[in-house]
Amino acid sequence: MIKTLLATACALVVVGGTARAELLTEKNIPSSLAVEIAVNAVQACAADKFNVTAAVVDRAGVLRALVRADNAGPHTVEAARAKAFTSASSRTPTSKMAENVAKNPAAAELVNIEGFLVLAGGVPIKAGDVTIGAIGVGGAPGGNLDEACAAAAIEKAAGQLK
Template identity: 60%
Template sequence: MRRLLLACLLFTPLPGATQGLVSERNISASLAAEAVAAAVEACAGRGFRVSAAVVDRSGVLRALLRADGAGPHTVASARAKAYTAASMRANTTQILETVRTNPAAARLPDIEGFLVVGGGIAIRAGEEVVGAIGVGGAPGGHLDDQCAEAGIERIRDRLG
C-alpha cells in the first residue's frame, strides 16, 4: 500500500508542471548595486555606519556594500534581513509585528537564515517582488528601514 501511494505521488503531475519553463523577473545586478550604495549613503548622511545587501526574489545575494567603519556583524545582519524580506515577500518590520501579535507566527524567527527585526524591505515591480534590500548597523530597526527605503527610492523609476 505504501509503495502504491509513493508511486502515485511520484508520477502525479503537479499543477502547472506541464508549462515547461517559468519566467520570473528579478532585480538586476546594476540596480542592486545602486540601491545598496544609496542606502549606505543615506545612513552615512545621518552619521550611521551600516552595511546594505540586496538579494533577488529567491534570496540570492546580488549586491553588498559595507560602509567604512561599519561593524563586521552588519554584513550578516543586512544579508539576513534582505533574505527574510524576500522569502516572506514582506518588510521585516511587518513580520516582527506579526510575530509579536500572532502566536501562530511565533516560530518564524527560528527559520534558518531569518532575522526578524526592522531593516529588510521587499523590492517590488508593481505588485511583484523582484528582490529585497536589508540594512544593518543603524541604532534601531526603524532607522535601518529609512535607509533601505532610500535605496529603493534611488531605483524606483526603473523597477517598472
C-alpha cells in the same frame, strides 16, 4: 499483463503531458540595480552619520550586492544579508514580521526558520506588484532607521523599477 500495459501507458501519458507545460517567466533584479540600491542605502544612512551595511538579494534570496560603510561593525554584514533574505522569502518588510511575532504567539515560530532574522530593516524590492528582490540594512541604532535607509534607496531607484 494487460493491467500492467495499461498502467504503463497511463503513466506515459501523464509524464508526456507534463513535458508540454509552459516555462515560467520571472522578473528578477539585475546586478547593476542591486549594487546601485545598496550604495544608495549606505549613503542614505551616512547622511545621518550611521555606518551600516546594505545587502540586496534577488527574488530567491540569493545575494546580489553587498556594500559595507568603512566604519560599519562586522556583525552588520550578516545582519543585512539575513534581513534581505527574510524579506525576499516572505515578500514582506521585516518590521511587519516583527510586529506580527510580537502580537501573535503562532507567528513567534518565524524566528526559528533557518536564515531568518526578524528585525526591522528588510524591505522587498518590487517592480509593480512583483517582488524582484529585497534589501536589508543593518547597523543604524534601530531597525526603524535601517528600514528608512532601505526605503530611501528603493525610492531613489523607483524610475528603474517598472
